[in-house]
Amino acid sequence: MNYILPGTPWLIAHKSMLGMNRPNKITLNGRDYVLWQNSKGEVFALDNICPHMQAPLHEGWVCAERDTITCPFHALEFDGKGRYLDSNRSLSTLTHPLELTIIDDCVWTYGGCEAKLPIPDTIERRSQGFRFVGVTGHHSVRGDFLSNLLINYDYNHIKGTHRELFKIEANEITNYQTNDYQIKLDQKIIRARNSFKELLINPILGLLPQIYLNRFEYSFPSLNTLVGEFPVGKVLQVIAIYPETENQTKTFTLVYAQSNPVLLALSKPFLLRSAAEIVKQDIMAVESLYPRHPPKIKLPDEKIMFHAEKLYRNWGQ
Incomplete structure (x- = not known):
């Protein structure tokens, strides 16, 4: 689909909507993302598609000890930067994070586009x-x-x-x-x-x-x-x-x-x-x-x- 109003800052959630260590799916301009919040109040967002066999990551679970999202098919773990955590605990970037800005518990994003308008106050x-x-x-x-x-x-x-x-x-x-x-x-x-x-x-x-x-x-x-x-x-x-x-x-x-x-x-x-x-x-x-x-x-x-x-x-x- 054509990106609607590219460069717009979108308010996609309030932190109270996300729960704690729980996957949340959002769709923005035709693209699905998985969001989760850890116990420190940090919020992460990745493409919702596992790069292995394209499983929806939001149907998996969050590993609170490592701040990772786990694929529901094969229990593959990805951190908030999109890095795959393999069995040897080494990291390699395989999926894309969605850049977020948190202001007063409000979660904003430009959806990967270059900013045209500032985030409003x-x-x-x-x-x-x-x-x-x-x-x-x-x-x-x-x-x-x-x-x-x-x-x-x-x-x-x-x-x-x-x-x-x-x-x-x-x-x-x-x-x-x-x-x-x-x-x-x-x-x-x-x-x-x-x-x-x-x-x-x-x-x-x-x-x-x-x-x-x-x-x-x-x-x-x-x-x-x-x-x-x-x-x-x-x-x-x-x-x-x-x-x-x-x-x-x-x-x-x-x-x-x-x-x-x-x-x-x-x-x-x-x-x-x-x-x-x-x-x-x-x-x-x-x-x-x-x-x-x-x-x-x-x-x-x-x-x-x-x-x-x-x-x-x-x-x-």
Whole structure:
């Protein structure tokens, strides 16, 4: 497949997603990799194919004593640099490592391409003063990368796609700023009250006022971050996407919060559930789309979405 947006830094995982000494498979731009984390918090990544008989390394196991991944077919061991550890304990490089950069437990990679954009400091900067709550909304989406990208920049779909969950009646975009690959804006949400039954299912909805503010900041093309301000505190959501294949896109959401520690502990499962539901609804929308064609209707604030599409289509020019 053609590499989508070569030179982009992709956020492929948070260290909490990897477990300890456990193989994890990821696919980036049509290529499979195996990732694992040792007890020191170091993360390694190799091509997922054993160079002996092409077995998938992620189906093997990690040898914690030597920080190696072991092939499930013949128990051949490879270290984090792709070196084969033979029976004489000598090393020779036979498979390729994937270069990683770890920043605040976030795992970034350029997928073997020369960097065109720096790794954004968005998460590090916006999460100051927040506690990490967890990861949610981890899915492979049946949809091309551009479709998944644009739904994050589409401020009109909230009145349809998320209307039932959040009782959204209107939203207003203000303070729109763009600087090449960075976008900032504020979104005012006006909503109706949730029913008693809805509050029983997800009590976190009871903390949402009828009018509240979301502050968005984008780092094209991989991150969409928003801080929601509520009477009891703030919630930061970081939505990450990256292309698995031409028609498959990975997404997951990091959730941070700033609130009373007791309230935060009680609300954690509901925060994660609400964020996961937003992602689920967006996925259903993307996966139900017919092939794209030029729109015959224009809606307010679509210039934000069109700006992102222009960046995508002009990449590399």
